[in-house]
Amino acid sequence: MEFEIPEHLRQIVELIKWFAKEKLRPLGIEYDKKQEPIPPDHPFFKEVKQMGLEIGTIGGGKEDGGTESGRIAERFGIPKDKSTMFATLSIIGAEILAWGDQGVTMSFPGPGLAAPPVRVMGTPEQKKMFFDFFRSSESPAWGAFALTEPGAGSDVARIRTTARKEGKYYILNGEKMYITNGARAEWVVVFATVDPKLGRAGHRAFLVRKGTPGFRVSRIEKKMGLHASETAGLVFEDCKIPEEQLLGGESYYSSKEGFKGAMETFNMTRPAVAAMAIGIARCAYEYTRDYFSENYLLNKVSILSAKIKAELERMKRKLDIARLMCLRAAYLMDMKQPNAKEASQAKAYAPPIALDVITKCLDLLGEEGSLEYHHLVHKAYRDIKVFDIFEGTGQAQRIVISKRLFANKGRPPEWLHS
């Protein structure tokens, strides 16, 4: 086990740290105060694009330019093999960017959450069209992933957006909600059902282009936190989609494993989301630690000082444990080992710990903690709650984990992963 950031990745990590501190943090504070998403024409997004930090730009396979890790490897001259530790790098990067500002990070241009299903399920032609679009676009462009509906969140089998086949088209009808970057997205991966009675077997995913008649944005949500990020409601009314835009083509869905394969991409994103929660809490923790340190309170021998030091130590320890869980899930992924349980464990563990740490920061600051002066901690407190909700709620993760605890029945447990 190696806990150092490998030499060849340090340059990237340092660049991300600089960007998080100098760019994301001030912008995040500005838009948190404005309580609105950063507009798509903000010059910051051009900078993100120029730096090659768009989210999910690259699809799999040579036909569309290689893998994301391949592209990053090329840009920074690092090995393209297993030793790149791309999943580990993603976890480290996710924490640092969230430490800067997670609302801003979620609004980075690029295909975003639409990339994994296209990469896993798309036909070679669809991948080429989709990823080429983002690569060749001169101005920043966004993608979005639309699964959640008013009546279907954790239980995705309940989606009711319908896809009816008519000649060479599918007709979509239904509503999606809480869609990140949904209003600005040029392409949205929309999940619908050809028959609600079939459950998951009836699900289909479509590539839907902005401006298609029958597709409109119903609203931009007003949220408690993550203000810099846009969260939209989408409506489909007799929206006609050419059959070529059915992701993977009809044959893809005849294999039961097909859809499952796409969902497995979440084994990477769950630890990344957990790492983001750690980043937000680390921002509040460091702020509080420095505040007390700079005010010399901790140098005095007193019960109060001892109590504050003990609380800070506990916070740091919890965050370190949560980070190790994320790194374990990423390490297994880098080693091409199964990591579903470990990914869910990290996701179940980190957000409540992060909320706990941030709450403690406010507690320590006492009545003074309510002053505007400590805005950064307030923002962290409002930003963090959703991390126990999206990408699978805490309860949903615990169900996944507990199922896996019994999956090894009849086989000897391995000491580390049983």
Ligand SMILES: Cc1cc2nc3c(=O)[nH]c(=O)nc-3n(C[C@H](O)[C@H](O)[C@H](O)COP(=O)(O)OP(=O)(O)OC[C@H]3O[C@@H](n4cnc5c(N)ncnc54)[C@H](O)[C@@H]3O)c2cc1C
């Ligand atoms: C800021 C933000 C951005 C988002 N971005 C996207 C996006 O880009 N694309 C997208 O598709 N979705 C997105 N979502 C939606 C998100 O994935 C859902 O909110 C999440 O899946 C939970 O679904 P729900 O809100 O319907 O809650 P529900 O599933 O209705 O859950 C409500 C509560 O019941 C609990 N619960 C549910 N089922 C069980 C069970 N079987 N056992 C025990 N407890 C249970 C849950 O844990 C939760 O506490 C976003 C949400 C937010 C807030």
